[in-house]
Amino acid sequence: MKKIAVIVLLILILGTIIWYGGTKMFNRAHSIHSEDMVSQMMIEKYGGTIKNISPDQENYKLTLVKDQILYDIIVNRRTGEVVSFVKQSSPVTNDSRQSESKEPQKGxxxxxxxxxxxxxxxxxxxxxxxxxxxxxxxxxxxxxxxxxxxxxxxxxxxxxxxxxxxxxxxxxxxxxxxxxxxx
Missing domain, CATH: 3.10.450.40 (Nuclear Transport Factor 2; Chain: A,)
Structure with missing residues (x-):
């Protein structure tokens, strides 16, 4: 009788561990990065200033201003991975330059x-x-x-x-x- 109770207890413990691990993995895979988090990641990675950010179903679309040049960046909302990084053809105008930070640029x-x-x-x-x-x-x-x-x-x-x-x-x-x- 004791052996059966120990086996049942072990099965319950193992089941709980598996359930908890699966729940953690499921929640992590379906979490969405916030706009602030993605903006900060892009500033840390590329420098410059985020001019705007807008979400769609799968991605965030950002405009980054660096050295008076605009870059369009698309970032996956779930993974935080950069999907596309493209330099815009026109330089920043005087109006948009005013919002750019004067911090030293890196990279x-x-x-x-x-x-x-x-x-x-x-x-x-x-x-x-x-x-x-x-x-x-x-x-x-x-x-x-x-x-x-x-x-x-x-x-x-x-x-x-x-x-x-x-x-x-x-x-x-x-x-x-x-x-x-x-x-």
Whole structure:
């Protein structure tokens, strides 16, 4: 009789542990990052100031102002992962510059003089600072009358990224992520 009671007790304890662990995993997988949390993550990662943020079903759409340049960022609401990072074509106007913070900026500082393109090795280094993975190709191309490096990076079997780097300044112009599910 004692053995049966011990077995029942062990089953109850094990069941409780499994239930609690499953509940924690379920809640974590379905939690949504707040706008403030995502804004702070993007400021810490890229510097600058968040001009606006708006949620849709799966993502937050943000506009980041850094060095008087606007960037459109899309962040997954559940994971906090950057889905897209694209430089807007027009610079910040006087009105929007007033809201930008005057704090010192970090990261993405020019890598070389404006007269000489950076090396392929430097472009690879800059890309891998922002996106982890294996570089599968890198090419020099012209985009919007600017010389840029297009760096393709495999992050996993199903996830890839393309990093566009200004070939003269070394600044990251955009980062686009793609998964096999996107195709």
């Amino acid at each position: 993405n500082q020019p890598a070389t003089s404006a007269d000489t393109p950076i090396t392929i090795a430097k472009a690879e280094e800059l890309a891998l600072e922002k996106v982890s993975g294996t570089i599968t190709s890198i090419k020099l191309d012209k985009e919007d009358d600017q010389l840029v490096y297009e760096v393709d990076i495999d992050q996993s079997k199903t996830k890839k990224a393309e990093v566009i780097i200004n070939a003269y300044s070394g600044k990251i112009e955009s980062i686009t992520f793609e998964t096999d599910e996107d195709n």
